[in-house]
Each structure stands twice: as structure tokens, then as C-alpha cells.
Amino acid sequence: MTIAPFIIEVLQFVILLCVAPLFAGWAKMLKCWSQGRTSPGLFQPYRDIVKLFSKDVALAENASWIFRFTPYLVFGSAVLVGGIIPILSTDLPLAATADVIVLVALFAIARFFTALAGMDIGTAFGGMGSSREMMISSLAEPAMLMAIFTISLAAKSTSLSQMVQVIYSGQSLFRPSIAFALLAFILITLAETGRIPVDNPATHLELTMIHEAMILEYSGRHLALMEWAGMMKLFLFVSLGIAAFFPWGIAPAGDLAAIPVAFIFLLLKLCIAGIFLVLIETGLAKMRLFRLTEFLGAAFLLATLGMLSHFILE
Amino acid sequence: MSEPIDLAFSAIILLLSAPVIAMLLNRSQHLLITAGFSLAVAASALAVAAGVWTVSNGTANKMILVAGLPDLPFHLRLDPLSGFFVVVIGLLSLFVSIYSIGYAKGFLGQRRITSLVIFYCIFIAGMFMVVLADDALIFLISWEVMAAASYFLVMFEDERIENRRAALLYMVVAHVGAIAILLSFGVMAGLATGFKDFSGYTFDAMRASQFPVEWAAVAFFLAFFGFAAKAGVIPLHVWLPEAHPVAPSNVSALMSGVMLKTAIYGIVRVTFDLIKIFPWWWGAVVLVFGLVSAVMGVLYALMQHDLKRLLAYHSVENIGIILIGIGLAMIFASVKLPLLAALALIAGIYHTLNHAMFKGLLFMGAGAVLHATHERNMEEMGGLIHSMPWTAALFLVGCISISALPPFNGFVSEWLTFQAFLLSPSLPGSLLKLLMPMGAALLALTGALAAACFVKAFGVTFLGHWRGLRKPRVREANWPMRLGMVMTALVCLFLGIMPTLVIEWMDTIPGQLVGSKMGTSAGAFGWMWLTPITHERASYSGIIVFLGILAVVVISYLLLHVKPGTIQRVPIWDCGFEKISERMQYNAASFSMPIRRIFGFLFSIRQRVRPVGNGHSAFPKRIHYSLRIRDRFWGWLYRPVADVSFWVSRKVGRLQQGRIQAYLIYSFVTIIVLLVFSI
Numbered sequence: 001m002t003i004a005p006f007i008i009e010v011l012q013f014v015i016l017l018c019v020a021p022l023f024a025g026w027a028k029m030l031k032c033w034s035q036g037r038t039s040p041g042l043f044q045p046y047r048d049i050v051k052l053f054s055k056d057v058a059l060a061e062n063a064s065w066i067f068r069f070t071p072y073l074v075f076g077s078a079v080l081v082g083g084i085i086p087i088l089s090t091d092l093p094l095a096a097t098a099d100v101i102v103l104v105a106l107f108a109i110a111r112f113f114t115a116l117a118g119m120d121i122g123t124a125f126g127g128m129g130s131s132r133e134m135m136i137s138s139l140a141e142p143a144m145l146m147a148i149f150t151i152s153l154a155a156k157s158t159s160l161s162q163m164v165q166v167i168y169s170g171q172s173l174f175r176p177s178i179a180f181a182l183l184a185f186i187l188i189t190l191a192e193t194g195r196i197p198v199d200n201p202a203t204h205l206e207l208t209m210i211h212e213a214m215i216l217e218y219s220g221r222h223l224a225l226m227e228w229a230g231m232m233k234l235f236l237f238v239s240l241g242i243a244a245f246f247p248w249g250i251a252p253a254g255d256l257a258a259i260p261v262a263f264i265f266l267l268l269k270l271c272i273a274g275i276f277l278v279l280i281e282t283g284l285a286k287m288r289l290f291r292l293t294e295f296l297g298a299a300f301l302l303a304t305l306g307m308l309s310h311f312i313l314e
Numbered sequence: 315m316s317e318p319i320d321l322a323f324s325a326i327i328l329l330l331s332a333p334v335i336a337m338l339l340n341r342s343q344h345l346l347i348t349a350g351f352s353l354a355v356a357a358s359a360l361a362v363a364a365g366v367w368t369v370s371n372g373t374a375n376k377m378i379l380v381a382g383l384p385d386l387p388f389h390l391r392l393d394p395l396s397g398f399f400v401v402v403i404g405l406l407s408l409f410v411s412i413y414s415i416g417y418a419k420g421f422l423g424q425r426r427i428t429s430l431v432i433f434y435c436i437f438i439a440g441m442f443m444v445v446l447a448d449d450a451l452i453f454l455i456s457w458e459v460m461a462a463a464s465y466f467l468v469m470f471e472d473e474r475i476e477n478r479r480a481a482l483l484y485m486v487v488a489h490v491g492a493i494a495i496l497l498s499f500g501v502m503a504g505l506a507t508g509f510k511d512f513s514g515y516t517f518d519a520m521r522a523s524q525f526p527v528e529w530a531a532v533a534f535f536l537a538f539f540g541f542a543a544k545a546g547v548i549p550l551h552v553w554l555p556e557a558h559p560v561a562p563s564n565v566s567a568l569m570s571g572v573m574l575k576t577a578i579y580g581i582v583r584v585t586f587d588l589i590k591i592f593p594w595w596w597g598a599v600v601l602v603f604g605l606v607s608a609v610m611g612v613l614y615a616l617m618q619h620d621l622k623r624l625l626a627y628h629s630v631e632n633i634g635i636i637l638i639g640i641g642l643a644m645i646f647a648s649v650k651l652p653l654l655a656a657l658a659l660i661a662g663i664y665h666t667l668n669h670a671m672f673k674g675l676l677f678m679g680a681g682a683v684l685h686a687t688h689e690r691n692m693e694e695m696g697g698l699i700h701s702m703p704w705t706a707a708l709f710l711v712g713c714i715s716i717s718a719l720p721p722f723n724g725f726v727s728e729w730l731t732f733q734a735f736l737l738s739p740s741l742p743g744s745l746l747k748l749l750m751p752m753g754a755a756l757l758a759l760t761g762a763l764a765a766a767c768f769v770k771a772f773g774v775t776f777l778g779h780w781r782g783l784r785k786p787r788v789r790e791a792n793w794p795m796r797l798g799m800v801m802t803a804l805v806c807l808f809l810g811i812m813p814t815l816v817i818e819w820m821d822t823i824p825g826q827l828v829g830s831k832m833g834t835s836a837g838a839f840g841w842m843w844l845t846p847i848t849h850e851r852a853s854y855s856g857i858i859v860f861l862g863i864l865a866v867v868v869i870s871y872l873l874l875h876v877k878p879g880t881i882q883r884v885p886i887w888d889c890g891f892e893k894i895s896e897r898m899q900y901n902a903a904s905f906s907m908p909i910r911r912i913f914g915f916l917f918s919i920r921q922r923v924r925p926v927g928n929g930h931s932a933f934p935k936r937i938h939y940s941l942r943i944r945d946r947f948w949g950w951l952y953r954p955v956a957d958v959s960f961w962v963s964r965k966v967g968r969l970q971q972g973r974i975q976a977y978l979i980y981s982f983v984t985i986i987v988l989l990v991f992s993i
Contacts, residue, residue: 124900
């Protein structure tokens with residue numbers, strides 16, 4: 001057993017923890033620019049996190065252990081997912097722990113507890129956020145799985161590292177099914193990470209809040225963990241998309257020299273992904289809650305079309 | 315004790331001796347609770363030992379009892395399949411019996427529990443007998459014993475009219491199903507001997523014979539109908555959400571957790587063991603029924619506000635998921651893909667075990683809540699996590715498991731089912747290939763909706779504040795109840811993080827039924843990774859997921875708690891409104907409102923909003939809101955059947971004149987007709 005994969009694994013964790021806020025800052029900066037505002041700078045998310053960590057926690061009187069445990073669990077599951085997705089290299093000791101279905105389920109358990117935490121205090125806001133979030137996720141999750149299944153049918157595997165290797169070997173490029181799956185995946189990423197047009201991360205208006213409503217009662221280090229985990233979730237969804245659809249640059253197994261190149265590729269791809277994200281966010285308006293069924297239905301339809309075209313055309 | 319079947323048989327004898335003990339101890343109800351349920355604990359433990367032994371051996375052993383009708387002795391057989399179900403039944407009844415020692419104390423001083431103990435033990439014995447039966451006769455007798463005992467258990471609190479109605483409905487559906495099963499066995503037994511003599515009634519004779527295709531189809535669909543009625547497959551599910559909630563909670567746990575599983579056992583036994591050769595479309599029918607039950611079950615569950623009813627609808631959903639696995643196994647087996655059939659069959663029966671555990675746990679938790687608050691309506695509840703910390707934590711384990719979230723057990727079997735779906739490209743035929751993706755999508759939808767439903771169930775019951783007007787004094791469940799639930803929760807966790815061990819143990823079942831083992835540790839990995847087919851294809855390690863999350867949680871917790879005393883307890887932030895009240899919380903109806911709006915077309919919903927009091931309609935003093943949601947199947951299927959049978963019986967009733975002369979004429983005509991036919 002060589003030590004190299006373990007070093008890469010640790011590197012991935014470091015990148016996850018450090019680059020995720022950077023990516024969030026990048027998206028925020030671009031958004032400010034595109035709307036003609038002055039941006040708070042690339043490093044504002046770090047400052048926010050540090051500030052929140054140094055503050056005391058104000059906890060509602062009837063908060064139970066669920067409320068206090070949730071930030072740690074959400075953070076923990078995000079970190080674990082970061083160790084499984086091939087961000088730098090496919091040669092990860094943790095890669096065999098979970099395939100894509102498990103990754104989806106790990107996001108689901110974080111969401112399950114966040115929704116419970118929203119209901120824990122007993123305010124109307126929290127319950128509203130939980131109810132809406134579970135509605136959206138119950139429509140987004142099948143679409144997500146369908147998109148993933150389409151790729152995994154092409155790759156004959158649900159393991160992400162294996163998918164990357166198959167795409168490397170040039171077997172499943174530029175197929176119609178993959179294109180449909182990619183479109184569906186983009187729509188779902190917007191829904192799952194709470195971006196416009198599904199949810200607005202910057203709002204605190206009761207009619208439009210979804211994710212923010214659930215974590216409204218959090219403060220101090222708990223809020224810091226939730227915010228950080230939120231940034232990691234965005235980063236992880238983008239990395240998941242990169243690994244499944246644009247894996248070029250990810251280092252193949254046993255190639256240590258390719259790691260710096262992989263890192264540069266990653267940053268480049270993140271820059272581009274950020275630009276795309278901001279283009280979508282500034283180009284669209286937030287949807288009404290019950291219009292979302294059409295949005296998520298479209299995602300599901302696209303994913304299903306992808307799967308059908310896999311069976312019919314390929 | 316030389317053979318496992320002796321152990322299992324002695325467990326049944328032990329359980330059947332319960333009535334004697336109950337009669338003897340009738341005077342001292344306290345002692346009866348302890349003695350009766352301890353007896354069930356001991357018998358269940360014996361049965362579990364027998365089952366585990368048989369499954370790991372992979373051999374079958376038989377027993378012939380010279381009882382019953384002359385020349386038609388009872389045959390018993392314990393093979394890996396029945397051994398597995400003996401373990402499922404035994405394990406849950408072991409935990410539930412421990413729980414019952416505490417739970418039944420709640421009835422002391424209110425009613426006599428003698429009948430509860432008697433029928434509880436007979437009920438468990440009936441279930442054991444069903445899975446041990448090796449001929450049609452003892453199978454049907456045991457089936458009826460089980461049904462009758464559970465009928466009396468549903469009727470236990472018989473002063474309420476809803477309980478009597480539910481029990482009657484249950485009895486009717488159970489018997490319609492039993493008739494179908496009887497006919498199915500009749501077809502198979504007749505064909506086994508060519509309608510010559512009675513020796514075809516043993517399962518051995520049925521196993522040995524080859525049925526013609528069309529008769530096999532008749533036998534299969536009769537049996538499927540009969541077992542589906544017992545399992546609560548949609549559209550035969552209506553009795554289930556009526557009967558399960560009104561039974562005492564320990565009985566609900568057994569009925570939902572394991573009684574439904576005897577029907578699954580029946581389907582697997584008849585299909586894979588007795589009929590053996592079948593076309594793929596049978597599997598497709600089972601798969602479609604499974605998918606419909608799964609999705610509709612969870613959607614109906616989401617609309618409920620009675621905690622136990624909600625859980626009962628989830629049984630419909632989970633039976634659906636099990637049938638998906640079995641349907642896939644049938645499809646794969648019929649096109650001669652034994653390895654994939656083994657995977658799908660394992661997925662189905664692993665979910666059977668998982669569902670028994672987490673549904674048992676959830677019903678026990680609901681029972682503890684009911685016991686403490688005397689309330690079944692979730693709209694009234696809230697904040698119980700503070701007064702019932704144990705029950706809340708254990709109920710949460712059940713919620714996570716049933717929502718198919720890692721690292722608990724429900725996820726493992728759903729993951730395996732997904733893997734089976736993803737292997738569908740190896741199937742011939744484009745119709746099948748198109749069915750599969752839709753199936754996978756519906757299963758995904760089911761899982762996501764189940765999570766939404768259990769956020770609602772747990773959130774509304776245990777979190778927030780008490781929603782009702784008067785908060786009762788709530789006390790935590792007593793120790794036997796906690797112990798029963800803790801053990802079930804631990805098994806849920808074990809099945810979630812150690813699936814490889816369990817699947818290797820039960821791999822003898824597909825080995826015998828579909829002719830191939832799944833072989834979990836394919837590839838280079840060891841016991842920690844579950845790798846169906848190959849490790850390149852897919853892998854999952856529950857234990858690493860569990861330990862990984864645990865490690866990050868502990869590390870981040872320790873890092874952040876270097877400074878003590880940095881948490882301040884403050885009142886809820888009320889936006890400066892200062893009149894925030896418990897009634898403003900989200901409740902069960904409001905939580906499920908978005909989903910109700912999206913999937914509303916599936917239900918018959920009547921919603922009324924009415925301002926109360928005088929004044930301008932734009933500024934009502936109070937608003938009266940009522941919501942009624944009904945199962946559409948009542949109107950579609952049951953109302954017409956009920957109407958027709960009433961109509962027929964009214965017409966037939968005309969024959970009853972009440973005059974002896976008319977009756978004598980009837981008898982005379984009947985004899986003449988019979989004589990004509992016999993010539």
C-alpha cells in the first residue's frame with residue numbers, strides 16, 4: 001500500500017475547506033460586477049466565517065439537541081462527500097466508500113436534519129422553510145438520480161472514479177443522452193444549492209425564503225458551520241458536475257506529477273462555472289414557489305429523455 | 315435437540331401453551347403480563363436461533379406431524395427461505411415482547427389483559443407456523459389462525475365503534491384473500507396429481523411437478539391476489555390504515571412489521587419454489603404493483619395527521635418497495651440471468667428484514683407517545699423531545715432508517731434495488747428496458763417523499779411546542795419499553811453498517827431459489843465494502859460512512875468547544891411582534907400543503923375556509939378551516955363492490971319467506987337438480 005493516495009485525500013479535504021469559500025466569493029464578486037455594484041472582494045466569505053466563529057451562540061430557550069447537533073452533521077456529511085468525489089485525482093482511498101447514489105443520500109441526510117432543525121424552535125418561519133425545502137427536494141432528488149443513472153448506464157458503473165476513467169478512455173463522449181443529463185444536472189444544481197430561480201440566497205423576505213428560513217435561528221459558530229457547509233455544497237455540486245461531465249485534467253490513478261496540473265485545471269473550471277452560474281442568476285428572476293414544479297418537472301423530463309435516448313439511440 | 319426444526323417447533327409449542335398460563339394467572343394481571351410476555355420472549359429467542367442456524371447451514375429439514383385429517387398428516391419444513399422469515403418474525407417479536415412487558419402495564423386498572431396475552435402469543439405462533447408449513451392444509455390453517463388471532467387483537471379495545479368497523483373490514487379482506495390462496499393451492503395440488511387423489515396437497519408434490527403455462531398463470535395470479543390482499547398492496551390496501559392504528563401499539567408493530575411479511579413469504583414461496591418456471595411478464599406485473607403501492611402509499615401517508623395511520627400507509631409503501639425487488643428478481647430469473655436475480659431477490663428480502671425492524675421501532679415509538687399523551691392526532695402534539703428524550707431519539711433512528719438515509723438499514727436495501735434497476739441493460743426486449751428507468755425514477759421519488767413525510771412526522775410530534783390547547787403531563791416510557799426500542803434501533807444500525815455480513819449469511823436463499831449466490835465481496839475488497847457484481851460497478855461501505863461522519867462531527871465539536879460558556883439561552887426571536895403563540899407553528903396539514911397541492915389530483919380533497927363571526931369579510935375574527943382527504947380507491951373500487959353485494963343480497967333475501975313450505979320446496983328442488991347432475 002502506497003502513501004500517495006492518502007496524501008491526495010488530505011489535499012482534497014484541504015482544497016474543499018479552503019476553495020469552497022473562495023468559489024462562493026468568486027460567484028458573489030461576479031454577481032456584484034454584473035449588477036453594477038462594488039463587490040466586497042474575493043475573500044469576504046472567509047471574513048464572514050471567522051467573524052461568526054468568534055461570536056457567542058444565542059440559542060432559543062426550547063432548542064433541543066437536534067438543533068445543536070445539525071450544524072455538525074451537515075458539516076460532517078459535506079466534508080465526507082468531499083473525500084469521495086474525485087476533485088483532484090481518481091486515486092482516493094475513500095472513493096470506494098460510496099458511489100453516486102450514496103452521495104445523493106448523504107446530501108439528503110444533511111437536508112433531513114436541516115429541515116428538522118428548522119422545525120425545532122417552533123416558529124412559523126422554520127416550519128415554512130422545512131416544508132418548502134422538502135417539497136423541492138422530493139422533486140429534485142428523482143431528477144438528480146435520473147441524470148446520474150443516465151451517465152452511469154453509459155459508464156456501466158455508479159462509482160464516480162470509474163465514471164471518470166470511462167469518460168477518459170473516450171467511450172462516452174458527446175452522446176445525446178449525456179447532453180440531456182447535463183442540462184438536467186444544471187437545473188438540479190440550481191435547485192439543490194438554493195440559487196435563483198429556485199431560492200435566493202441573499203433574501204430574508206418571508207415570502208421568498210426557503211433555505212434561509214430554516215437556518216434563521218442559527219447564530220455564532222453554528223451559523224458559521226451551516227454557512228460553510230452551504231458553500232461546500234455549492235462547490236461539491238460543481239465538482240460533481242465536473243467529474244461526471246468534464247473530467248479532463250483530473251489526475252488518473254498513480255500519477256502524482258499530474259496533481260498540480262489537476263489543481264490548475266480545477267481552478268480554471270471553477271472560474272468558468274462561476275461565470276455560468278452568475279449569468280444564469282442575473283438573467284433569471286426568482287420563480288413563484290408553485291412554478292417550481294414546472295422547473296423541476298423540466299429537469300426530470302430532460303433526465304428521462306436522456307435515459308430514453310440512451311436506450312433507443314445508443 | 316438435534317435439528318433446527320425441533321427448536322422452532324418447541325417455540326411454537328411454548329407459544330401455544332400461553333392460553334393455559336393466562337387462565338391460571340388470570341387473577342393476578344401483574345404477574346400475567348410478566349409471565350406471558352416473557353414466555354413470548356423465550357419462544358422468539360428459540361425461533362431466532364433455529365432460523366439463524368438453518369440459513370447459515372443452507373440445508374432443509376422436515377418434520378411430519380400425524381395430526382389433522384386421517385391420511386393427511388401435517389408437513390413442516392425449515393429451509394433457508396423459511397428460516398430467514400423465522401428470523402424476521404422472531405427478532406421483531408422478541409423486541410416487541412420485551413416492549414410489551416412495559417406497554418401492557420398501561421392497561422392495568424382499565425381492562426383485563428388476559429385476552430391480549432392469549433391472542434398475542436397465538437398470533438406469533440400462527441406466523442411461525444405459516445412459514446414452517448410444507449403443505450397446503452397446514453399452511454391455510456396457520457394462515458387462518460394468524461388472521462383470527464390478529465382480528466381479536468384489533469378488537470381488543472372493542473368499545474369504540476371505529477375499532478369494530480376496522481376489525482370487520484380486516485376480516486372481510488383477509489378472507490377474500492384467503493379464498494384466492496385456497497383456490498391457488500387447489501389448482502396446484504390438483505395438477506400435481508392430475509386430479510386423481512389428495513396426495514398433491516404437499517408442497518413437495520407441487521415442487522416435483524411441471525405445471526402447464528396457463529394453469530400456472532391461474533395459480534400464480536390467484537396466489538398473488540390473495541397474498542397482496544394480506545400485504546396491503548394497492549388497491550387492496552384499504553383495511554390496513556384502518557386496522558393497524560386501532561390495535562394496541564405492540565400489536566400494530568407486529569402486524570405492520572411482520573404479519574405483512576408472511577404474505578411476501580407466500581409470494582416468494584409460490585413463485586420461486588413451487589411454480590419455478592414463469593414468463594417475464596409476471597415479474598413485470600409484480601413490479602408495476604410494487605411501484606404503484608410505493609408511490610401511492612407514501613403520498614397517502616403524507617396526507618395523514620394520525621401518527622399510527624401515517625405509519626400504516628408507510629407499510630403499504632414499503633411492501634411496494636419489497637415487491638419491486640421481487641418483481642425484478644422474477645424478471646431476471648425468467649430471462650436466465652441468475653446472478654442479477656440473486657441481487658434483486660436479496661434486495662427485496664433484505665428490505666423485508668429492514669422494514670420489519672424500523673417499522674416495528676416506529677410503531678413502538680408511536681405507542682410510547684400514545685401511552686404518554688393519550689393522543690393520536692399529530693396536530694395536537696409537539697415538543698415531546700424535551701419530556702421524552704429516549705423515545706424521541708429512538709423514533710428518530712426509525713425515521714432515518716425508513717427514509718432510506720445512510721448509514722442506517724433502509725438505505726442499504728434501496729441501494730441494492732437501484733443497482734438491480736441499473737443492470738437492466740442486460741435484459742432483452744425494449745419494452746422491459748423502457749419500464750426500468752421509469753421504475754427507478756418512481757423509487758427515487760418514493761424515497762424522497764418518505765424523507766419529507768418523516769420530517770413532518772418527527773418534526774410535528776417531537777419538535778417545537780405542544781400544539782394542542784391543554785398540554786398533558788407527559789412521562790417518558792418505562793424501562794422495558796425503552797429496552798425493546800433500544801435493541802431494535804441497534805439492529806437497524808447494525809443492518810445498515812454491516813450489510814456484507816448479513817448478506818453473506820442469507821446468500822444461501824437465492825442460492826436455492828434462483829440458482830446463484832450474490833457473492834458480496836466480489837473483487838479486491840473485504841467485509842467492509844458491499845460490492846454487488848463487481849467492485850468497479852458499485853460499492854458502498856456503511857461503516858466508513860458512519861465512522862467518517864462521526865469523526866468529522868466529533869473533531870469539529872471538540873475544536874469549537876475550547877471556550878466553555880459561550881452559549882446563551884434566549885427567548886425566541888419574534889420580529890418584535892411579542893404575541894407569538896404555539897398555534898402559529900407549522901402543523902401536519904400545513905407542512906404537507908405544498909405536496910398536497912402538487913399531487914392533489916390523486917386524492918379526493920375537500921377543503922373549506924369559512925370566516926366565523928360578524929364583521930367585514932376581509933377582517934374575520936376567526937377562520938374555520940376544515941380539510942378532508944379520502945382515499946380515491948374507496949369510491950373507485952370498494953363502494954361499487956359493496957353496493958353490488960348489498961344489491962345481490964337484497965335480491966337473494968327475497969327467497970327468505972319465513973314459511974316452512976317454501977323452504978321444503980327449496981330443498982326438494984336442490985335434491986332434484988343434484989340428482990340430475992350426478993347422472
